[in-house]
Amino acid sequence: MEHWALPLFLCLQALGLGVGSSSPDLDPSGRNICRSSSHPPVFTCCPGWKQEGQECTAALCTGADACREGEVCVRPGVCRCRPGFFGANCIARCPDQYWGPDCKESCACHPNGKCDPANGECRCHPGWWGPLCQSVCPCGPRGRCDPLTGVCHCEPGWWAPDCRRQCPCNLSGSRCDPVTGRCLCHRGWWGRRCSSLCSCHGSPCAQETGRCECRAGQWGAACQASCQCLHGTCAPQDGRCTCHAGYQGNSCKDPCPAGKYGLQCMQSCGHCQDRKACFPVDGSCPACAPGWNGTHCKQPCPPGHHGENCALLCPPGCRRGESCHPETGECRSCKAGLTGARCELSCPEGLFGDGCRFACPDCFNGSCDPASGACVCQAGFWGTSCNWTCPEGSHGPNCSEPCQCGGHLCHPVTGDCQWRKENQAALLAGILTPLILLVLLCMCCCCCCCSESTPMDARSAAAEGDPISRLLGLLKVLGSIPVSVASFIEPPKHLEEPT
Numbered sequence: 001m002e003h004w005a006l007p008l009f010l011c012l013q014a015l016g017l018g019v020g021s022s023s024p025d026l027d028p029s030g031r032n033i034c035r036s037s038s039h040p041p042v043f044t045c046c047p048g049w050k051q052e053g054q055e056c057t058a059a060l061c062t063g064a065d066a067c068r069e070g071e072v073c074v075r076p077g078v079c080r081c082r083p084g085f086f087g088a089n090c091i092a093r094c095p096d097q098y099w100g101p102d103c104k105e106s107c108a109c110h111p112n113g114k115c116d117p118a119n120g121e122c123r124c125h126p127g128w129w130g131p132l133c134q135s136v137c138p139c140g141p142r143g144r145c146d147p148l149t150g151v152c153h154c155e156p157g158w159w160a161p162d163c164r165r166q167c168p169c170n171l172s173g174s175r176c177d178p179v180t181g182r183c184l185c186h187r188g189w190w191g192r193r194c195s196s197l198c199s200c201h202g203s204p205c206a207q208e209t210g211r212c213e214c215r216a217g218q219w220g221a222a223c224q225a226s227c228q229c230l231h232g233t234c235a236p237q238d239g240r241c242t243c244h245a246g247y248q249g250n251s252c253k254d255p256c257p258a259g260k261y262g263l264q265c266m267q268s269c270g271h272c273q274d275r276k277a278c279f280p281v282d283g284s285c286p287a288c289a290p291g292w293n294g295t296h297c298k299q300p301c302p303p304g305h306h307g308e309n310c311a312l313l314c315p316p317g318c319r320r321g322e323s324c325h326p327e328t329g330e331c332r333s334c335k336a337g338l339t340g341a342r343c344e345l346s347c348p349e350g351l352f353g354d355g356c357r358f359a360c361p362d363c364f365n366g367s368c369d370p371a372s373g374a375c376v377c378q379a380g381f382w383g384t385s386c387n388w389t390c391p392e393g394s395h396g397p398n399c400s401e402p403c404q405c406g407g408h409l410c411h412p413v414t415g416d417c418q419w420r421k422e423n424q425a426a427l428l429a430g431i432l433t434p435l436i437l438l439v440l441l442c443m444c445c446c447c448c449c450c451s452e453s454t455p456m457d458a459r460s461a462a463a464e465g466d467p468i469s470r471l472l473g474l475l476k477v478l479g480s481i482p483v484s485v486a487s488f489i490e491p492p493k494h495l496e497e498p499t
Contacts, residue, residue, distance in 0.1 A: 030055035048076020074101050084117025093117075109133045123147075140164035154178045170195040246280035256280040270297035273308075291326030301326040317343025337371030346370045361385065366397075380412035 026033055032049040033056055036042040045056035052058050061073035070090035071079040080101035081090035094103035099115040107115035109122035113133030116123065124133035124147040137145030139152035143163025146153065154163035157171055159181040167176030169183035174194030177184060185194035190210040198205035200212035203223040214223035214236040227234035229241035232252035243252035248265045256265035261283035269278035271292040272285035278296070279285075288297035290308045301310035303323040314324035317338045318331035324342075325332070334343035336354050347356035347370035360368035363375035366386035377386035382399040390399035390412040403410035405417035 025054055026051065026056070027054040032056035072101055080104070138162050169193050173197075245282065270294070272297055289327070291328075315342040315344065335371070337369070379414075 026043045026045070028035065028043050032046045033043055034046040036044070045051050048060050049056035050058040050060055059073040059075050059078070061067050061077055061079050065077040065079070067073050067079035068090075070082060070085065072082045074080050081087065081103075083100050084094050084103070086092055086094060086103040090102075094100075094117060096114050097107045097110040099105050099107050099117050099120050105115075105120060107113075107120065107122075109115050109124070109132055112128040113122045113124040115121065122131065122133050124130070127137050127145065129135050129137055129145050129147045129150040133147070135150060137143075137150060137152070138161070139145045139154075140158075140162050142155045142158040143152035144155075145151075152161060152163045154160075157167050157169075157176060159165050159167055159176050159178045161179075163178070165181060167181060167183065169176050170189070170193050173189035174183045174185045176182070183192065183194045185191070185207045187204050188198050190196050190198055190205050190207050192208075194207070196210060198210060198212065200214070200223045201218065203212055203215045203218055205212050212221065212223045214220070216233060217227050219225050219227055219234050219236045219239040223236070225239055227239060227241070228251050229243070230251055230253040231247040232241045232243040234241050241250060241252045243249070243264065245263050246256055246261060246265075248254050248256060256262075258277040259269050261267050261269060261278055261280045265280070267283055269283055270285060271289040272278050273287040273289050275289070276286065283296050285295075285297045288294070288309065291301055291306055291310070293299050293301065293310050301307075301323075304314050306312050306314055306324050306326045306329040310326070312329060314329060315331055317334050317340075318324050319333045319335055322332050324330060328341075330341045331343045334340070334355070337347055337352060337356075339345050339347055339356050347353075349367070350360050352358055352360055352368055352370045352373040356370070358373060360373055361375065362385050363377070364385055364387045365381040366375050366377035368374065369376055375384060375386045377383070377398045379397050380390055380395065380399070382388050382390060390396075392409055393403050395401050395403060395410050395412045395415040399412070401415060403415060403417070409418045410416060411418055
């Protein structure tokens, strides 16, 4: 079985049918790990081995090389009896001087110990200790030797490094220190040898003096009295109560009065919501009153905040750098020009500055700024006292807006464009002159048409005199044009030529 198994595994590996496994968890420097020639290299278990942890330490015996019942695979394709057994049927146990599969390994512990059949670890016989059970234990007959360190573990009532000295203690009421031999009394015993019972009504006593050490709830020289402290502890000497936090009185049964908490009710509650009492033990509040925060509601709101849970911001009109009232939000002092509890109002008319304490100057056509006191002029006026009208080319409050009239004047209040009188007359003349000429042309046409039907005496009369008289006479004859037209066609004075 051993002669042809390994070549078979090598052939299977070369054909890609090997049992080696590839895993990223393998330690490249571990046992039975093979490296491929590819790039990057791949690490796998060598043929005949299976991965255990980060190494390949489990041998494989498969197929025709499979192990029989009672055998284990020790190398690829090699089976032996399981550790601790040998023989043809693997049923005989190893002698004490051997161990391992088929009992092939010699036991280094023999004859002072026995090897573990699987790993060869030594198990020393009584009286021996050491890694190979090579050392004799120093313990007497009343001690047991530690197989690794050689330290003696004494039986009750014995002490000393070799457990050869007997304890002087009363073993029913104590135990003996195995190193020093000192008696360590059990509860309820006292004395050097722990031979005396405590008389303390169930409480322990000092080992050296027998003085009672009362348990909680007892007091007196012999712990004979019971404490009467409902929510506290009593002094073991006189039974006087020391109350727990939140309680007071001789018997510690009275809770702290409203507004107090803590030990002996000496602490005062903070600002709890709706003036409710705080918890008498630790002083915590269910909720804080407006303007306060913290577990005990003793911390005022940080600067700039107020109200319930300090969630509201102080009014913007408060003076910079000063906090408002933490409960109401009222400002301690306002910015210049503002007044009111929350600095939400402007100074009354005629006043300005910090606290609205200063009288405004005379602003004839405007009002003064409530913060600085400077005049803010109405539209159309400017100047320190708002007593000057806007200069040409400007309009609006404080005459701060330029006119948009192409170089012409505008209304000082509204900014509407205004034309000069000369420009108005020229514009009127430019509009009326063509109309007048058109009317004269129409009249001349009418005169020409009517002259053929006019009586001779009228024509002669019309022919006499100046042209205007002839025209008026003609109009009278026609009876269709009023005399007032003569005055209508008179040209404007500013268009007359100079004489």
